[in-house]
Amino acid sequence: MTEQATATWTIHNVNIVLEDRVIQGSVTVSNGRIDSILEDSGEPAADPQAKEGWLDGNGGWLLPGFIDLHVHGGFGGDFMYANRESYDRITGFHASQGTTAMLATTMTASREAIEAVLEAVSAYQRDGMPYAQLLGVHLEGPFISEKWPGAQNPDFIRDPQLEWLKSWHKQYPGLLRLLTLAPEKNGSIETIQWLKEQGIIAAAGHTDALYEDMRAAADAGLTHAVHTYNAMRGLHHREPGTLGAVLTDDRIYAEIIADGEHVHPAAIALLLAAKPQDRVLIITDAIEAAGMPDGEYELGGLAVVVKNGTARLREGNALAGSSLTMIRAIRYLLANTGLSIVDVSRMASGNPARALGVMEHRGSIAVGKAADLVLTDTELQVERTWSGGRSIFSRS
Numbered sequence: 001m002t003e004q005a006t007a008t009w010t011i012h013n014v015n016i017v018l019e020d021r022v023i024q025g026s027v028t029v030s031n032g033r034i035d036s037i038l039e040d041s042g043e044p045a046a047d048p049q050a051k052e053g054w055l056d057g058n059g060g061w062l063l064p065g066f067i068d069l070h071v072h073g074g075f076g077g078d079f080m081y082a083n084r085e086s087y088d089r090i091t092g093f094h095a096s097q098g099t100t101a102m103l104a105t106t107m108t109a110s111r112e113a114i115e116a117v118l119e120a121v122s123a124y125q126r127d128g129m130p131y132a133q134l135l136g137v138h139l140e141g142p143f144i145s146e147k148w149p150g151a152q153n154p155d156f157i158r159d160p161q162l163e164w165l166k167s168w169h170k171q172y173p174g175l176l177r178l179l180t181l182a183p184e185k186n187g188s189i190e191t192i193q194w195l196k197e198q199g200i201i202a203a204a205g206h207t208d209a210l211y212e213d214m215r216a217a218a219d220a221g222l223t224h225a226v227h228t229y230n231a232m233r234g235l236h237h238r239e240p241g242t243l244g245a246v247l248t249d250d251r252i253y254a255e256i257i258a259d260g261e262h263v264h265p266a267a268i269a270l271l272l273a274a275k276p277q278d279r280v281l282i283i284t285d286a287i288e289a290a291g292m293p294d295g296e297y298e299l300g301g302l303a304v305v306v307k308n309g310t311a312r313l314r315e316g317n318a319l320a321g322s323s324l325t326m327i328r329a330i331r332y333l334l335a336n337t338g339l340s341i342v343d344v345s346r347m348a349s350g351n352p353a354r355a356l357g358v359m360e361h362r363g364s365i366a367v368g369k370a371a372d373l374v375l376t377d378t379e380l381q382v383e384r385t386w387s388g389g390r391s392i393f394s395r396s
Contacts, residue, residue, distance in 0.1 A: 065100025
């Protein structure tokens with residue numbers, strides 16, 4: 001079946017993961033959108049082999065396409081390289097892992113390097129995106145804490161520069177979607193207020209913020225925390241810190257890197273116990289090493305060594321992003337928590353869509369929404385990925 005050859009096509013014999021339940025049945029796509037969802041217990045009335053536009057899901061899972069709000073690269077590409085070849089590598093690789101949309105995530109770098117990424121992403125959107133869609137840019141830094149650089153280059157850390165943000169927003173309207181900063185730094189509250197006015201997500205990350213700093217930031221409009229637990233002030237019973245605010249303030253979405261390396265399963269359990277499930281979302285924080293063999297790589301100009309799939313800085317040994325994919329994170333959570341596939345799917349698709357404000361158009365399998373879909377086998381290995389009803393990956 002070649003769904004590009006017909007405006008309408010149907011996938012049947014699948015376990016369809018909806019927002020609140022799983023059904024066995026079929027999904028029909030017409031002109032890039034989900035036209036109907038039918039529950040059934042067997043074959044369609046018509047013989048699918050004799051009908052154009054029918055695809056047998058072979059009893060696998062059909063999930064909404066994954067949305068990764070925090071990804072730096074993959075398959076040898078990095079968004080900081082600011083060229084189309086690199087972006088094709090990243091979006092093509094992650095499409096093969098079920099991601100249909102993402103934010104191009106930058107590193108703490110010079111103003112000129114960040115501007116090169118903004119121009120490259122804008123051109124990529126304008127000239128056509130053949131694989132996973134870039135919904136915009138996530139600026140991770142450079143307005144972060146010197147105390148919590150993680151794998152960010154400390155040479156480029158600085159206080160918030162609102163003038164830069166205003167200039168970028170004017171030149172590339174709608175491109176900036178999320179900004180990670182340290183809320184305790186001078187100028188952060190004013191910056192957060194401006195971000196809220198523009199509809200840009202303000203996120204806490206690489207931060208030494210006290211609990212009260214975080215509360216003030218949330219009052220100003222901060223709604224997001226990047227890679228919860230990692231590169232932030234931890235929890236203390238007399239000073240709850242950044243983490244204490246993330247765990248207890250339901251205004252804040254909490255990202256989690258679910259790979260067994262960045263966060264202990266017990267800490268993930270604590271997060272899930274503390275936060276409403278619609279405020280937790282999966283991210284990869286993947287770097288160019290994702291999908292590549294162990295070896296030496298680069299991140300933000302810093303040397304990275306990947307051993308047994310774990311990326312660390314050559315100097316200092318700090319964790320340096322990950323080689324994680326969204327489908328691997330889903331399998332990890334299913335194996336190590338009490339979450340259902342519906343719960344985990346929501347954290348990979350629905351919750352990121354809610355955080356971005358695009359839930360009306362994507363993030364779940366529902367009539368009228370874009371046909372961003374992932375077909376896996378019964379073991380959750382990705383077989384097919386579609387973006388807007390267009391095939392962007394096929395294992396066969």
